[in-house]
Amino acid sequence: MDQLVRIDDPDGRPRGVGFLADHHGTLLTSHEAVDGLTRLVLCAPNGRTATAGPDAVVPLPALGLALVRTEGLEVRPLPLTVRDRTDAGTYVRLPAGCWREARVLTTTPVTYAARDGRRRLDALELAIGTAGRDALRPGGGATGGPVLDARTGAVLGVLGTALSSERADRGFAVPVRPTAADSALTALLARNAATVPAYGADLNPAAVLELTGAVLTVDGPPLAEDVEPVERAVATRELADFTEGPHPVLALTGAPGSGRTTQLAALAVRRHRDATPAPALWLRGADLRGGDDSLADAAHRALRRAGVAVREGEPGDLDPGRVARVAAGAGRPLLLLLDDPEEMPAALAGRLPEWTRNTVAWLRESGARLVIGCREEFWEEYAEHWGRGAPAGGPAPCVRLAGFTSREARLARARHGVPEGALDGRDARHPLALRLLSEVRAALPGAQTPGPVDRHEVLAAHLDLMCLRVAVRLTAGDGPDGTAVRPGDGPGGTAVRRLATRVAGQVHEAARRALGSGTGALDRKTFEALFPPGPAPARLGGGSGWASAVLVEGLLVPTGTGYRFAHTELSDWLQGSHLDLEAALDVLVHRPRAAAPVAVPHHRAGPVVQALLLLGRRRGARLLAFRLRELADALDADPTSWWAARLLSRTLLDVPDAAPYREVLRHLAERVVAWRHGRRPVPTDLGPAFWAALPLPAAERFALLRELVLADGDTEEGERYLDAAARLLAADTTAVQPHLTRWFEDERPLPATPDATVATAAQALLHTHRHGALDELTEALADSGHRRADELLAVLAEDEPSAACRAVDRWASDERPARR
Known part of the structure; x- marks a missing residue:
């Protein structure tokens, strides 16, 4: 009592x-x-x-x-x-x-x-x-x-x-x-x-919160308690709109390392800690089973596991439909978060359309919502099936995560303790690179980083650190094997370093076998052969507890009935180093029908891209350019080749500098124009967003866009290449204006608007986006000296007389005679 x-x-x-x-x-x-x-x-x-x-x-x-x-x-x-x-x-x-x-x-x-x-x-x-x-x-x-x-x-x-x-x-x-x-x-x-939670026939919203919170604590990804995740403004806004909107499904897509899982977990935590808490049920693709009829089956298993743990006994009826209705009745709809659906078993992947239809029907009936965190490749393949649950048959909404914005990156670097300039170029805005570099720096206090490092160097340093930690755990007195550390055998000791080398060898072998598995994961038998749970063989240096050591250190994590690397990008990077690139390209691109006994899922493109990037790092840009040209030729032969388009675009986007591949890019731009004129399809991977995101100097980017605007069609066909140029101009008006003045000498007509030319299109862009940089525009036009520049100056004199007056005042005292 x-x-x-x-x-x-x-x-x-x-x-x-x-x-x-x-x-x-x-x-x-x-x-x-x-x-x-x-x-x-x-x-x-x-x-x-x-x-x-x-x-x-x-x-x-x-x-x-x-x-x-x-x-x-x-x-x-x-x-x-x-x-x-x-x-x-x-x-x-x-x-x-x-x-x-x-x-x-x-x-x-x-x-x-x-x-x-x-x-x-x-x-x-x-x-x-x-x-x-x-x-x-x-x-x-x-x-x-x-x-x-x-x-x-x-x-x-x-x-x-x-x-x-x-x-x-x-x-x-x-x-x-x-x-x-x-x-x-x-x-x-x-x-x-x-x-106050109650279960069984009295299941209430408090119990739903308790159950979903328990699932998140046990099955959710570990979030660093001392580092608050950076809120991604676009993702947060879209997710908030989704929870209040009519769509039952939303996709959060992003490449490995983009922070997709972190944002999903942060969303779940925010809902649970809000002033008015709302339930979020965490699920992974590995939680699905081949015989599942819909996502409700996996949700039921997760809720029941949590219920048994929370209640320490029989939790009563935890049918997910009932749980969802209880949550909806309280005005707090149940939100399901499905991360990495690519990890689902092959038996379920083979009947994914049917499973998807059943899931959408269950969501509509129960009032639950679903956010899917997946790679872009997965969503591209199956988006149309999820869209059938949208109002009026429209597409399901999708939020794409890339790197941090400049503001988000500064905040992330401050929270992780990474100094400005420690990472090179775009990697300074890469979420996983920032996180891993902070861990490496924390393990080496006082160590000086020799200049900016790139993402590949961060991944290598992280792998070395994890192997060293596993070795220390194996040799520690309180470690799995119970042996004591000998004098001088601390983290920098000779014996520990030798053992860390053996650990690294096993990790690379794990990556090689995961690559061969087709799923990127290891089954239990393979994992235990590589990392014995009991006494290790002499070739590994003896001892015991390898399995627990790599799991406790978080190098690998359980997934379904097997194990995977904790970070997908690290996994792709390691697997790419063991991939037979020539054989892979033959199977996927050059002879796909003759060479591939089983179709390779599109979301397994990561290791192939990493292998191409590694080719450039190890053997130089010339050899990588040769491979990229082969891919471009394969795409020219078959513009519908998904693998050629995806490998080509992702590799060019991920190289530190695309300038060494300018010949490939020029060839691609020419082929895009030729395909469009020949009414052949242009792969979406080579659309305007690709050219706008390439790591190129602005002059070369706008030289390519100058060619590509000739491929623009109707405005109803989606974003045009001219729209990409306009977007870049609006984002950095002063820097872009001089590059557009170079278009004035190009009088080729635009196919979509024959009365306009490349030169007049540049005039229109500069005039439309003149506000906020009028003085800079007048200077750029004066520097150009082209008659098209003089025409635009004349228009500005009528439309913006104050700017023209300021220009005259400047030029009157200019030392250059041409200006006076």
């Missing part, structure tokens, strides 16, 4: 008991326990006491109940039933001298004999033994006690000893149900359902 609070009168005579029903200290009891008292003395089972005056009591005589506001009792509240009726035959437990079992007979009218008169109420009639009935006599101290459902533990009613019917004078309890007649009780019931 450690949750019951005794209620005494000012003279210390017991009047009954009560129990807390929320975390604010609201005590629920029977009206007769407080009837006629001006002051209450409350005694908690932990020895704490409190007093309550008349202003702290909310009497509800019409319901036979009373609420008492208390402070400092520190008693755990009891959950209240969410059912609107209690069935006859329900087994209950109640405090009558001690905890006793009883059974609900029926709901019957009773008379409540209050001090100010009699009232008619509906009450639960209880069947209880003789000793229990004697304990329920008036004045016996049982009034106000909770009647608990024997299965769920929720309060069904409150005992009253001044209740009687025509058939009996004791053994009744007032039901606890919301009523329009009293807002205080209704508000209490709502607070209780939102904050």
Whole structure:
């Protein structure tokens, strides 16, 4: 009875008991326990006491109940039933001298004999033994006690000893149900359902939050507690709009290392920690099974695992549809987060359209929402199936994550303790590179980084650090094998370094075997062969506990029935170093139908891209350029070749500098124009966004765009190459203006608008985006000296006379004669 609070009168005579029903200290009891008292003395089972005056009591005589506001009792509240009726035959437990079992007979009218008169109420009639009935006599101290459902533990009613019917004078309890007649009780019931978990037939929103929070804690990705994730403004806004919008599904896509999983986890944490918490259920593709009909099956397994752990026993019915309806009924729809669906078993991938249709139908029926965190390649293949759940058959929304913005990157570097200039170029905005570099720097305090490093060097340093940590754990006195570290064998000791080398060898072998598995993961047998859970063979240096060492250090993590590298980008990078590139390109690009016995999933492009990048790093840009030209020629032969387009575009986007591959890019630009003129499809990978994102000097980028605008078609066909130039101009007007003036000498007509030329298009862009950089524009036009520049200056003199006057003033005192 450690949750019951005794209620005494000012003279210390017991009047009954009560129990807390929320975390604010609201005590629920029977009206007769407080009837006629001006002051209450409350005694908690932990020895704490409190007093309550008349202003702290909310009497509800019409319901036979009373609420008492208390402070400092520190008693755990009891959950209240969410059912609107209690069935006859329900087994209950109640405090009558001690905890006793009883059974609900029926709901019957009773008379409540209050001090100010009699009232008619509906009450639960209880069947209880003789000793229990004697304990329920008036004045016996049982009034106000909770009647608990024997299965769920929720309060069904409150005992009253001044209740009687025509058939009996004791053994009744007032039901606890919301009523329009009293807002205080209704508000209490709502607070209780939102904050005090109950399961089984009384499943409430608080239990849904507890379950989904437990799943996130156990199965979710580890978030660094000392580093707050940087909020990605675009993703946060889109996700917020999605939860309030009509679509049941949203995709959050991004390349490995883009922070996709971190953003999903941060979303789940935000929902759980919000002022008005909302449930988010974390699932991974590895949680799916080949025989699943829909995502509801995986959700059911996750909820049940969490329920057994939280309840330490049978949690009752946790059907995900019911869980979702409970959440939706509280105005907080259940949000499912499915990360890395690419990890689903092959048996399920083979019937993914059917599974997707069933999942969308279940989402619509239950009111749940789904956010899928996946690679772009996965979403490209299956987006149309998810779109069938969208209103009016429209596409499901998709948010694409790339690197940090400049502001986000500065904030991330500050939080991770990475100094400005420590990372090279675009890698300074790469989420995973920042995180891993911070870990390496933390492990080597005071060490000086020799100039800026790139992402590949960060991955290599991280791998070395992880192998060293595993070696230290294997040789530590409290490590798995129980051996002590010898003098001089600390992290920098010779023996530890030798062992770290062996660990690195096993890690590379793991990457090689994961590459051959087709899924990028290791099955349990392979993992244990590489990292023995027991005694290790002599070739590994003996000892034991390799499996636990690599798992504890977080180098590999469990996934489904196997294991994978914790960071997907690290996995792709390692696997790419073991890939037979020539054979892979033959299978995927040059002879796909003849060489591929089994189709390679598109989301496995990562290791191939990494192998191409590694070719450039190890053997030089000339050899990589040769391979890229081969891919371009293959794409020219077959513009529908997905693998050629994707490998070509991703490699060129990921090289540190695309300038050494300018000949390949010029050839590609020419072919894009030729394909468009020949009415052949242009791969989306080579669309305007690709050319705008290439790591090129601005002069070369705009030289390529100058050619590509000749491939522009109707504005209805999506973004044009001219639109990409306009976007770049708007983003950095001053820097881009001089590059567009070089287009003035190009009088080739634009196919989409034959009356316009490349030169007039440049004029239009510069005039449209003149605001905010008028003075710079006049200078750029004056520097150009082209007649098209003079024409635009004449227009500016009419449209912007103040800017023209300022220019004349500057040029009048300019030392250059041409300006004067």
